[in-house]
Each structure stands twice: as structure tokens, then as C-alpha cells.
Amino acid sequence: MPSWPNSNETSDDDDEYMSEFTSMNMEYFQTPDTVIDPNFSGLVTESNRRCILHRERAGKFVAFEGTDTGRRFIGCATEDGVNCGVLEWVDAPWPVILQRCLTKLWDMYHEKNLGRVQDKEAHEIEVEKLKKELDSLGNQYSQLVDDVSKLLDYQDGQKSHDMDYTIQTINELKEKKHQLEERAKIEIQMEKLKLKKEQRCIL
Numbered sequence: 001m002p003s004w005p006n007s008n009e010t011s012d013d014d015d016e017y018m019s020e021f022t023s024m025n026m027e028y029f030q031t032p033d034t035v036i037d038p039n040f041s042g043l044v045t046e047s048n049r050r051c052i053l054h055r056e057r058a059g060k061f062v063a064f065e066g067t068d069t070g071r072r073f074i075g076c077a078t079e080d081g082v083n084c085g086v087l088e089w090v091d092a093p094w095p096v097i098l099q100r101c102l103t104k105l106w107d108m109y110h111e112k113n114l115g116r117v118q119d120k121e122a123h124e125i126e127v128e129k130l131k132k133e134l135d136s137l138g139n140q141y142s143q144l145v146d147d148v149s150k151l152l153d154y155q156d157g158q159k160s161h162d163m164d165y166t167i168q169t170i171n172e173l174k175e176k177k178h179q180l181e182e183r184a185k186i187e188i189q190m191e192k193l194k195l196k197k198e199q200r201c202i203l
């Protein structure tokens with residue numbers, strides 16, 4: 001761990017802030033991705049070091065990006081909004097050979113990730129297609145159920161229609177029978193009257 005100015009005096013801190021800010025190289029604002037290392041990560045407690053823009057207590061980080069992977073640094077600990085970046089690298093840049101290996105590893109990782117993204121996209125397209133097929137099958141099934149219901153209703157309707165017709169015919173027949181019976185009764189009565197009349201004539 002390198003040492004950094006232990007400045008607890010506000011004026012020094014402000015001077016430090018101004019010099020840091022004016023000499024600020026834009027690349028420092030680009031905070032690398034980080035990985036948590038329980039033995040190192042956390043807020044800076046060894047000094048009163050503050051970040052450049054927010055003036056908040058700085059944090060200790062381990063870079064996890066490109067050729068800086070594994071390098072420790074002191075930087076802005078703000079978690080929301082703009083991160084004001086690296087204050088100081090704890091570790092010097094890695095040897096070139098290690099940087100090349102790291103680049104190679106990250107390229108392999110990104111390539112694999114890209115492959116996974118493409119696989120995921122292909123998979124999503126397939127899922128979408130299957131969903132559409134499922135919807136279509138669902139619609140076909142509903143249509144089939146509708147058709148069968150209609151058919152059954154139609155048959156029921158036919159049956160009840162036949163039944164209605166039969167009942168109507170029976171009623172008509174009953175009515176006819178009744179009428180015939182009535183007529184027969186009247187005729188019998190008339191016959192009886194005729195008979196009585198004839199009997200009277202004979203007598």
C-alpha cells in the first residue's frame with residue numbers, strides 16, 4: 001500500500017482538492033468495473049481522503065476490467081449518480097505480458113458472452129414462435145369447442161323441435177278424438193230421439 005497525504009486540516013484538504021481537480025486527467029473520471037475483495041474493499045479509514053467531486057470519504061477498490069484487472073485503487077465511493085473516479089492507483093500497471101494475457105482472457109470472455117447473447121436471442125425468437133403456435137392452437141381448440149357445442153345445441157334443438165311437433169300432433173289427435181266422441185254422442189242422442197219418435201209412431 002502506498003502512502004497518501006494524511007491531511008486532516010481543512011485548508012490543506014481544500015488545496016489538495018483544487019490541485020487534484022485542476023490537474024485532473026479526464027481518464028481518471030472513467031471508473032473501471034470493480035470486484036469485491038473482502039481483504040481490501042471498503043471505505044478508506046487510514047486517512048481522511050475524500051473523493052474529488054463529492055468530497056465524500058473515498059473507497060478502496062479492486063479493478064476488474066481489461067489490463068487493470070486486479071489492480072487496487074482508491075476512488076469515489078458514491079453509489080448513485082456520477083462516480084468521480086479513481087483518486088490513486090495502489091498497484092502499478094501490470095507487466096506488459098500479464099496485460100496481454102488479461103486482454104486475451106477478457107476477449108475470450110466477451111466472445112463467449114456475445115455467443116450467449118446470440119443464443120439467448122435465438123432462443124427468445126424460438127420461444128416467441130412457440131408462443132404464437134400455442135396461441136394459434138388455443139384458438140383452434142376454442143373454435144373446435146364452439147363448433148362441437150353448436151353441433152350439440154343444434155341436435156338438442158332438433159330433438160326438442162321433434163318433441164314439440166310430436167306433442168302438437170298428439171294434442172291435435174286428442175282434440176280430433178274428443179270432437180269425434182262429441183259428435184258420436186250427439187249422433188247417438190239423435191238416434192235415440194229418432195228411435196223414440198218411431199216407437200211413438202208405432203204405438
Ligand SMILES: [Zn+2]
Nearest residue numbers: 051054076084
Ligand atoms: Zn465522488
